[in-house]
Amino acid sequence: MSQESFDYLSFREKLIYATRDFFSLSIVWLLLLFILSILELIYNAALHSLPENFFNLLLYSCWMDVLLWLKWGIFCYFFYAILYVIHPKSAKIAFKSFICVAAIVQTGLVLYFTTSLNLLGADIFSYSIEDVQQTLGASGGLSFLAILQFLIVIGLCVAILWWLPKYIKLPWSVGGIYLIASVIIFFTPTTSAWSQISLQTTFASNLVTNKSDYFFTSSYYYFFPKTDYDVDIYADNYIGIYDNIDNAIVDFEYLDEGNYPFYHTELDSDVLSPFFNLNEKKPNIVIVLVEGLGRAFTNKGAYLGNFTPFLDSLSTKSMYWKNFLSQGGRTFAVLPSILGSLPFAQSGYLGMGEQMPKQLSLLNLLKHNDYETSFYYGGDASFDNMELYLRRNNIDDLIDKDEFSTKEGLLPEINGFTWGYDDEALYTEYLKTRPSDSAAKPQLGVLLTVSSHNPFKINHQQEYYDRFEQRMEQLEFTDSQKQDYRSYRDQYASILYTDEMLKEFFDSYKKRPDFENTIFLITGDHRLPEIPMATVIDRYHVPLIMYSPMLSRTSEIASISSHQDVTPSLLNLLKSNYKMDLPENYSWLGKGLDTVVNFRNVHRIPLIQTKVNMKDYVVGKYHLNGDRLYEILENMGSRPVNDPEQQQSILDAYNGFKQKNAIITNGGKIIPDSVYAKYAN
Incomplete structure (x- = not known):
């Protein structure tokens, strides 16, 4: 027409x-x-x-x-x-x-x-x-x-x-x-x-x-975000009661939720001292955050197979939490969670940039107590505002790829780009530049690796391809399994490389005089998603290994804890054994690590998968994922649960957290200025 x-x-x-x-x-x-x-x-x-x-x-x-x-x-x-x-x-x-x-x-x-x-x-x-x-x-x-x-x-x-x-x-x-x-x-x-x-x-x-x-x-x-948090966060019982939890979930005593929504009295529970024979001098603390280190392929019992033989061996000489959770599904959440036990704001705490409110952390509190603090990263620390966060926490030394003393060990370039230095170079730089003599100040060192990051191209690639094939033989994979796993050859090769470099790091560290007075923590920032995941919780399921020559006994711990519990427990350990000038009140989300060996969860754990995807909340044995409720099983698997009353109770609790979190997003304070001025400067 x-x-x-x-x-x-x-x-x-x-x-x-x-x-x-x-x-x-x-x-x-x-x-x-x-x-x-x-x-x-x-x-x-x-x-x-x-x-x-x-x-x-x-x-x-x-x-x-x-x-x-x-x-x-x-x-x-x-x-x-x-x-x-x-x-x-x-x-x-x-x-x-x-x-x-x-x-x-x-x-x-x-x-x-x-x-x-x-x-x-x-x-x-x-x-x-x-x-x-x-x-x-x-x-x-x-x-x-x-x-x-x-x-x-x-x-x-x-x-x-x-x-x-x-x-x-x-x-x-x-x-x-x-x-x-x-x-x-x-x-x-x-x-x-x-x-x-x-x-x-x-x-x-x-x-x-x-x-x-x-x-x-x-x-x-x-x-156009939804703001349907119709829960009274000031009600005495807005959290609700949860059935079938081994121990009651103890609440914080909040001091002024209107002005400081997360500010509370400290529980003051030191669960780590019974495992240590500490020396007279304050211990060094080294925290190794391994890119993508998921429990799915780490250590004995990993459902994808154990591709970290060294870490598996180290875990038997350590305190080892096998059912541990990262706070986020990407790297942006790891530093504020593990060092500051902080909320997420709108796009992750680091996403607030210059608007990040003043807060206490393991970094500034230990520096206040005569520790020397450092952060080492093979990549660009300005990524995700990590550098800004660390500077605001008065870090003494920040070494990223622009500050390395060598040009050896850069990851292979792709189209002219590289993430930065491999794990071997990272550990070498740390060992070379950190003081080890007895007269030095006690050290808090944080290392973040990058080798096991997409695109998973590493130096000595063929060597680790060969090791990957050998590892599949050791795990007695069938020909069909081998064929499936070869689809992720680069990922598994990088994991084997990461594990081997950790072994070399510890072998070198043992030769230092400060080794005997050091506490090491190894965990993943999140589980790498480039190998298919079995469940939603799998994205956050990472190991935590706490190793030290000062350990008096070891333990494999099945109870659930998360990144937000690390700093409270480390500070309580130090406070119980040394003269420490620490606050009486904090704003931690976490209550501290659970050292009960049996499977249970006494924590409330908010999780954020991406900067705009905050829909996961773990309470007791339950995992709320959006509008779906799952029961967490002893192997950290999960199964759907049809229990509207329980689901609504947990949703109310989560909405209560999100209301408090929104206060921080909209300019609220984490702690009083007077507390920050006393302990963080």
Whole structure:
């Protein structure tokens, strides 16, 4: 129909034509979504072993595509119809262009997921341009293969959109039914059972999730956050009562929640002294934060197999928490959690930047008590505002890749980018530059590794490929298992490298005179996600090993603790054994490490997966993940729980925490200025 003839139609007739043509193009859009889902599964099957039957995954994936198609339908129709009434050809070109752009975006998000095994959401908006450039560069950027895939998708879209719509002739009334269904889905809550995916593993659930739907939904809630925390944080019993917990969860006695929401009296519980015969001089403390060190592949009982033989051996001579949790799913959470037991604010405590409120930490409190403090990192400490946080805590020495005394040991460059120095160079720099004589001040050293970070390219790569093959033989893997594990050869090789460098670090440290007076802590900042995860809690499940020549006995501890419990326990240990000038009140989230050997959890543990994804809360044996409740099992597996009363009670507790957290986000204080002035300067 010519434009002249179209202009003579009534408004109702124009809408009928618009609805019919829109639905024809929408069917093509849905077909493209299905094709992209098929290609995504084939691509993942080639790079990773699929966690479930291909056709079962495809069925779920296509259903998620249908939901996206329905959710966006009425929104797209509104603009299409307005433009169609004015100029039909322009409306068709605009909608076809939208479909092409949507397909390109979906392809980019799929490529990101396939590489990182992470769903990309609004967390991208929480990083600076420099951080994004560094991450993309160090991870390889856009490869030729990725560009080729984009070109193929564009060509596929253009070909299908040019050829297929002319063959789709359906009554306009069918398009009307589509629009009615679209309205229903658009206004249906995202928590509807229609949109819930619950497969055997987290990897499987993420794989079938429509990546565009996840990204745009996450982005919407980032810019228009929900604030439905309808809980009175000042009520005596807003936390509620939890059933089937081994010991009562003891609450803090808060002092002034309106002005300092987390400020409380100290529990003053020293659980570590019974395990130590400390020397007269205050001990050195060395905290090694290992990038991506997850319990899934670490030490005896790891469900993916033990790929850390040295750490496994060290754990038998240590206090070893095998059911330990990181506070975050990425590195941004580790420093404020393990050193300051701090809340998350809106995008992680470090995300507050210059607005970070004054607070106490292991760093400034030990410096106040005559310790010398240092931080060593093979990468760029300005990433994620780590340097800013450390400077605000009066760190004495901050050594990152720009401050290393050598150029040996840089990780392999990819497209001209590198994360920085490998673990061997990091430990060498620390041992070379830290004082070891008895006259030196006691030391607090914090080291953050980077070798086991995406893209998992290390020096001596082939040597560790060979070790990976040898390790699979030692673990008695079948040929089929070996084939599956080779999909993650780079990841496992970097883990074996990380473990070997820790062994060399301890071998060298034993030759220093200060070794006998040092307490070592080793933990992961989070579990690396580039190897598929079995459960949601798996992302946070890391080991904690506390080793020292001063240990009087060892222990394998099954009770659950987390990063937020480390600083309170270390300070209580020092306070019980030395003259320490410490406050009577603190703002720690954590109550201290639990040393009970049996499986239990007496903590409330908020978790933050990404800078904009704070939906996990652990209380007792329960794990709340968004609107789903899980029971944590003794092996740190989990199973869904259908208990609305229990779930609501835990949700109320979590909302109470988020209300307090929001006070900090909006400029609230962590501690009184007078306390900070006395102990942090």
